Amino acid sequence: DGGITQSPKYLFRKEGQNVTLSCEQNLNHDAMYWYRQDPGQGLRLIYYSQIVNDFQKGDIAEGYSVSREKKESFPLTVTSAQKNPTAFYLCASSLRGAVYNEQFFGPGTRLTVL
Amino acid sequence: KQEVTQIPAALSVPEGENLVLNCSFTDSAIYNLQWFRQDPGKGLTSLLLIQSSQREQTSGRLNASLDKSSGRSTLYIAASQPGDSATYLCAVNDFGNEKLTFGTGTRLTIIP
Numbered sequence: 353d354g355g356i357t358q359s360p361k362y363l364f365r366k367e368g369q370n371v372t373l374s375c376e377q378n379l380n381h382d383a384m385y386w387y388r389q390d391p392g393q394g395l396r397l398i399y400y401s402q403i404v405n406d407f408q409k410g411d412i413a414e415g416y417s418v419s420r421e422k423k424e425s426f427p428l429t430v431t432s433a434q435k436n437p438t439a440f441y442l443c444a445s446s447l448r449g450a451v452y453n454e455q456f457f458g459p460g461t462r463l464t465v466l
Numbered sequence: 467k468q469e470v471t472q473i474p475a476a477l478s479v480p481e482g483e484n485l486v487l488n489c490s491f492t493d494s495a496i497y498n499l500q501w502f503r504q505d506p507g508k509g510l511t512s513l514l515l516i517q518s519s520q521r522e523q524t525s526g527r528l529n530a531s532l533d534k535s536s537g538r539s540t541l542y543i544a545a546s547q548p549g550d551s552a553t554y555l556c557a558v559n560d561f562g563n564e565k566l567t568f569g570t571g572t573r574l575t576i577i578p
Contacts, residue, residue: 356509358509383564385565392570393570394470394557394567394568395510395557395566395568396568397565400564402564408564411565442509444510454500454512454515455500455566457502457509457510457511457512459508460508460509462507
């Protein structure tokens with residue numbers, strides 16, 4: 353089955369800890385994205401990557417970091433510098449960049465800071 | 467800065483009715499507009515993508531239209547079913563920008 357997988361589905365973190373959210377795709381897509389979703393708000397872009405070993409900040413990158421060492425993988429680290437990390441995190445990918453290409457989403461990871 | 471609005475935030479209709487969901491955006495310089503469906507606690511499912519040069523796209527009981535000049539898109543759902551109950555999100559991709567700007571969604575409930 354082709355698709356996007358995210359793990360874990362639920363994640364609990366103590367304040368001051370860094371955590372890493374996994375995103376893997378087997379669609380052979382070049383571009384990958386991380387979004388954050390909060391209740392009552394639209395999705396907001398954290399980081400995106402159009403090719404391996406390259407990525408750009410989105411609208412709310414502060415307190416987050418990413419890497420893109422493989423085409424299939426785009427992990428997101430939520431650092432202790434992120435002041436309000438409790439949210440639903442969604443990973444997406446598209447064949448090329450967003451222009452003319454649909455974005456496809458994974459099932460999400462719900463992060464809760466205790 | 468692009469802003470995307472979806473009104474109403476929630477909508478309930480009896481099963482079998484046709485319905486229209488609305489999406490408006492402030493900057494008409496877009497590459498495309500995409501409609502998604504989200505079930506509670508789940509990721510987004512892409513429904514339709516309309517390029518800026520297109521006026522509408524159809525998939526089964528769904529039809530999405532785009533009027534760039536007025537900054538509006540509609541998602542028409544024919545013969546609604548209880549399984550259509552979900553939150554529907556629209557998102558636009560601006561010129562010169564790799565990101566999608568999302569609306570906050572319309573939560574649709576189909577009453578059996």
